[in-house]
Amino acid sequence: MTAPNFAFDTLAVHAGAEPDTATGARQVPIYQSTAFVFKNADHAAKLFNLEEVGFIYSRLTNPTVQALAARIAALEGAAGGIACSSGHAAQIMALFPLMQPGCNIVASSRLYGGTVTQFTHTIRRFGWSATFVDTDDLAAVEAAIDENTRALFCETIANPGGYVTDLDAMAGIADRHGIPLIVDNTTATPWLCRPMEHGATLVVHSTTKYLTGNGTVTGGAVMDSGTFDWSASGKFPALSEPEPAYHGLTFASLGAMAFTFHSIAVGLRDLGMTMNPQGAHYTLMGIETLGLRMERHVANARKVAEWLENDPRVERVTYAGLPSSPYYERSRKITPKGAGALFTVTVKGGYDACVKLVDAMKLFSHVANLGDTRSLVIHPASTTHRQLEAEQQVAAGAAPNVVRLSIGIEDADDIISDLDQALSVAMS
Structure with missing residues (x-):
């Protein structure tokens, strides 16, 4: 159920979920299954060729996890998105299709300490780097961008200080340079702010926090606005150039779902940052009362x-x-x-x-x-x-x-x- 005209609290209860077709179960079942049976050999081939959407293996997609991703996408006003194993995993998943060795991001200096560490040290092992700037100084943000910059990154409400970022101004800078704005919306949640309405391209969450709300499971999510032209500049070859593993498919040709399908078919396939279905179930229940x-x-x-x-x-x-x-x-x-x-x-x-x-x-x-x-x-x-x-x-x-x-x-x-x-x- 994804009707876009429903109010927030209705979507929080219903989006991404229908009564189970096999049993009539009203709550989203926990599909605790590693793999899913194909109808026949032709069905299997179409799924693996990305010619048909369906379930293959739970590292890629799982019905419970997919229901959660669809619910968060509805709340954020996104075209699509994925759920993954943690907020830190979501950050890597967001950057993975955008970056190559030698590329960098410009990030707010007012980020959660673990994010600063991830961007300062860990991503360097991929050949990526980050430049940290005070996002209140818009001139400094713009000056930090160079020909190898592939994204701006900030939080809606910064952790720990509670500072609020001028998302519209950040989106304007990103647009002028032909790069996406990635916004961590964990501390605000889509109840307080939908960053895509302020120009964000991607939104990431640690679903561990307010979305689940009960301190039981870790999780993350990456949502895509579906509005960015990944082919415009040549800066994002993972999305704009033929993918050898899928017989030359160009993900950008998939339109608004390009980033989401790449995140599933390549990101989750190879990085394996998968959310487990029981964790997704807890978060689905948490979102009902968000x-x-x-x-x-x-x-x-x-x-x-x-x-x-x-x-x-x-x-x-x-x-x-x-x-x-x-x-x-x-x-x-x-x-x-x-x-x-x-x-x-x-x-x-x-x-x-x-x-x-x-x-x-x-x-x-x-x-x-x-x-x-x-x-x-x-x-x-x-x-x-x-x-x-x-x-x-x-x-x-x-x-x-x-x-x-x-x-x-x-x-x-x-x-x-x-x-x-x-x-x-x-x-x-």
């Missing part, structure tokens, strides 16, 4: 941030939903329903006070995750951003005197009470 949860997440975050901003034990709160934030007006444009539920707090007393605060929490869980129904806390400088140099930590909004809060859906007064008692311990 709108309800996000409404509470945002309302709680706003109330907690306002309280923290007025607390004398706190130096600064980075929540973009506060009128004092330099991102307040941008947030009203990019994420009009609210500024999300992730932000940082600069605690008076520095590093030691942050550590004491984290250890004193009772309701908050100290975990390396975000987007759970539970409120979560972490000290990025000693954990998620620990591998970064001091300058990178500061640039990413993860200085030593900062803690990151992911506000859950508990009663807001209980969340504030826990912060109050923990701040008292931190100041003692």
Whole structure:
């Protein structure tokens, strides 16, 4: 069920799913099967030649996983997309069809620490590289692009600082240089922002976070707008030139589904970053309540941030939903329903006070995750951003005197009470 005229909350429940034709099961079944039986030899040949769409082997496609990909695509307004094993896998899957040895991306300096590490070190083993810039400095973004740049990469709401990116401006720069804009929409979710409506070509998610929402499974997704002309510049030969493994098929000839089919037929085939069907099932169930949860997440975050901003034990709160934030007006444009539920707090007393605060929490869980129904806390400088140099930590909004809060859906007064008692311990 993919009717595009349905509202968000209806799509969150129904998109990508129909009653099972074999049993009538209303919930999407967990198709826990490695392989799928062909009708006959001709059917098998057509599937392997990409002449017909269907299921072959679960490393490529699986009915449960495909239902999840279709649901996220509907929520993002995408032409198509894939689900994969993690958010980090999604980033590699997004770059894989675009890059060759010697190519680079221009990325925001305000990214999740693991992403900065992946782009600084790991992708170099493929012969790729990344240049990090402050995306608030649009001139610097444009200046960093060269003839080997193949994409711009940013987050809608940056992790950990909660800063909001000017997606329209970034898309404009990408368009001028004939390259795609890739947006990590994990912390915003399509309930707060649909980056493709602001000009993004590709959207990636760690489905582990808000989309699943219950801290049970890891997963990722790559969604494609279907609007980019992969043949226009000659920069993307994987998509615009004949593919030897498929008898000279040019993926760009498949139109709006070019990137998606390449990601399945080449990316998942050879990289194997496959999501398991049980994980997809958990995420499908989580998405059913995404709108309800996000409404509470945002309302709680706003109330907690306002309280923290007025607390004398706190130096600064980075929540973009506060009128004092330099991102307040941008947030009203990019994420009009609210500024999300992730932000940082600069605690008076520095590093030691942050550590004491984290250890004193009772309701908050100290975990390396975000987007759970539970409120979560972490000290990025000693954990998620620990591998970064001091300058990178500061640039990413993860200085030593900062803690990151992911506000859950508990009663807001209980969340504030826990912060109050923990701040008292931190100041003692």
